[in-house]
Amino acid sequence: MIPYADFLYFGILLYIALPTVVIRRWLGFSRAWVLLATAVMLMLQYGTLTHALPVNVPEGVGLTGGLALSSTVAEVRELWVVLACGLFQWAVARCSLFLRARTAWYWPYPMALLLTVLPLVAARFLPLVIPGSHLGFLGISYMTFRSLDVIFGIQDRLIQTLPVDQFLAFLFFFPTISSGPIDRYRRFRDDWNRPHPPAEFWKDLDGAVHHIFTGFLYKFILAALIKNSWIDRLAVGGFLNTVSYMYGYSLYLYFDFAGYSAFAVGVSYLLGIHTPENFNRPFLAGNIKDFWNRWHISLSSWLRDHVYMRFMLIATKGRWFTSKYTASYLGFFLAFGLMGLWHGIEPYYLLYGLYHGALLVGHDLLTRWNKPRRVWGDGPLWRALGTLVTFHLVCLGFLLFSGRIGPTWKPVGSVPPVTR
């Protein structure tokens, strides 16, 4: 069952939402209830699907004298895969915390980072290596990024304890598990542990209703309309069709994703967790830098903090480059290249990421060039022009992202694509 995708999900969600309102109104914020609700929703979301996992079974002695192995595929409930992944992440984080305080941290830190991304990498590449296998689950990319946030927090000594219920609540929090927003452990932990005064419930309820109905408008009305009446009718290629598809797909992507995020934030607020917003009128951005402060905010700020700034910090301290701009531009390509790859291993995803890296580098170069010359002005007309240009550059990026014009290749074995 895909969260927020159909009315069946919302019908089931009602069985969680109504008790939530009653509990919060008369008992207050309840961590136990959030954990219980998460467990129930996770069972519904992942309990019905099974995975085909490769299992190597010894078949006796082979012709050459060695042990012959036959690959069979075992059916495993997705719920166990999800739980195993979560517990694995907890084990890595817990060991990291232990080692951080006691021993030399030099090698455990990169090891911890590698182990944390291992499930995601395995999920992406296993189907290529062993056709017929399927390891990923909806939300694995998001879970990986949340886990990495914990490792970075341990590295920075900002996380000193890791209670298992808190960590698993953060990792599995059902409103945001499948497609974000990507919360940060310390922010979530503070929400989890702070007192929730009774008056806050009414504000949360108001915010929840507002967000959920925004979600209905965006995802079930606007995005659905755009899909059915606009982009689905542009199946065939041709230049004009592709241009029309570009605009339609961009708007579809926004309303679908922003609608989904509105649902996730709304349900979070209902439960008492103030998950941060993911979108802020992105098509009004004046330039590409502003765009990434408005689109998929949780992802771009995660990449800024954990990839770009950390890379810049190491490069600056280590004096890797003579110019700070070289480091910065490489940082853009690194962060946004990763952003592309995070979506999937198809080449057009990487191209999409590098394209945005190039846009950001270009924007910075132009800004520096323009500063003494003032060719590009400051007034409202200039800003409007900037917004228009940015909108088109972004739409072109989404056309790449859609796979309609970018390079592509079919993995051997043709398994269903790993869901995000």
Add this chain to the structure above:
Amino acid sequence: MTISDRVLDVLVGVAEIEDLRHDPDVRLYDLQILDSMKTVELIVAFAAEFGVEISPTEFDREDWATPRKIIAYMERKVAA
């Protein structure tokens, strides 16, 4: 020199804007005076000046939103 003066020296050096000394409530990130790259430069400069390690995620953009807030943050950090 007080911590406040030293912080302002570093900030003015990174942002390359002398006026920051006289306007303690100017919104640095909102006005694009500081961005991610300059934030990293600040972190490195503060490490050199005060000997404190600051991680990119230990503070909110709001904690460093104005010169006044940065001074307050560094005073707490140095005292700790």
